[in-house]
Amino acid sequence: MNAPNRSELFVLEDGEKAVEILEDTKIPNAATIKVVKQDHTLANMLRAQLLATPSVLFAGYKVPHPLQPYFILKIQTDGTITPADVLSQACNRLIGTLSTLEAKFKREFSFKDVEGAVVSEDPYGVPSTGGPTWAGGRDYLDF
């Protein structure tokens, strides 16, 4: 009834900012980045990639509420690079990994032929042309 439209989970509203960068005032070289209309799929992958970067001191994310479709990512760097830059660097690395993987998948798929294309069994165990005729040839319309 009053449930929010499910498409609000992934469609950006009019005038809504997709990304907000909030610099941390108390922690040096740190920023909190709010990414709207994205979930753990993107956030956790970025977090892992950031932690693999030597210049990152801290990286963590949270989805503050499961009904609110955004996550916040907190990054602290060692000062050689800004948190926003290190994030776009991490994105680029991930895109690189994904495209090499894509090429490898393409290769693998071209080697494999589809086997066993035939599904032989009827899941209902009955021929789908119809059930047995009722006994005596009578039905409820005769009553």
Added chain:
Amino acid sequence: MQVNSDLEPTVRIRELKKDRVNFVLENVDLAFANSLRRVMMADLPTVAIDTVEVVSNTTVLPDEFIAHRLGMIPLVSTNCDEAIRNNRDCTCESACEYCAIPLSLNVACSDNRTLDITSSHLQYDPSVFHNESGEEGDETAKRVENFGHPVGKNDPSVPPVLICKIRKGQELKVKCLAKRGLAKEHAKWSPCSAVAFEYDPHNKLRHTTYWYETDSRAEWPLSDNAREEEPPRDDEPFDFNAKPQRFYFEVETDGSLGPQEVVMKGLQELQRKLAILIHNLKAEQEPELNGALSGGGDPGMDQSGPQIWGGGWGNSAATNASPAAAGWEGSPAVTGGAAGWGTNPSPAGSGGWGTGASPNAGGWGTNGSPAARGWGSPAQQASGWNV
């Protein structure tokens, strides 16, 4: 944390069938593999019946019951992101040939037998549209011949999906509109019926604990994937720096997309998400180019920073050799920081922000650490951050 970066990711397809693919993914991060799994399940567009207009229903099932069953029928969705546009983005009034697939069902039983209404009775029927059209597009040209038709229609090897059973004198007449959507909105739009995902079949990493009566090894059967990996020796010490390296996937589709398309589209969708994020980051930074973000950072935050921060950041191995009381470890040395931010695989103490594989109790565990409260690890996100 340097484990995966130096090795190229590899993939090996073990089995490819019409509706499933089984592959092994190696040298990637757990988070990466999990994102691939998530994106294949929930972020790929397909078409499914979304609006149903019931003209006549004298079957034993109520209208909403049948509407729900119709929605779950997999429809051929090959090349969905080019072959159909989102209904909400279309300029038409309600639905048109570019943003919807018209299907109708008209079955009546006049014999003395039970008649099965199945997905094969669904007919492509443009009369469902109300004579309107959105902005011209090339979507219809990019469709395969049976786009939007029930999976396996006119194919005797694929049994049709049963919708309802009717007897003599009953009929079902409905008009349906199939629309494009994502599984985030409703699971009927998911191209996958199941995605199996496994790593570390011998539980060497102890990411799980098995319940047992006397002996967990005797009571828990090993999965088939265990044959791919060395079983642990009895005297093997626990390697707390080890990370999962090898991931076993089995992607099973409902037929709306082929398994190959699901995997490839999944990888592309992830890249698209990242590319959009890069773009938005740039757009967000540009107005602030003259602001604080443009510089190399706070002047107080270079190597001279530690003094400002009470406990100090350990920047040299010498500093880290002693248990830093409230410091941030910056180099890979084993320290016993009591309330420090461990940035390396050090057993940081109980109240610290562990960034390494450290067994934190209540800190900000940054990976693989069983953080109970606060900023938890992805495995255990109790009330805080997935760090």
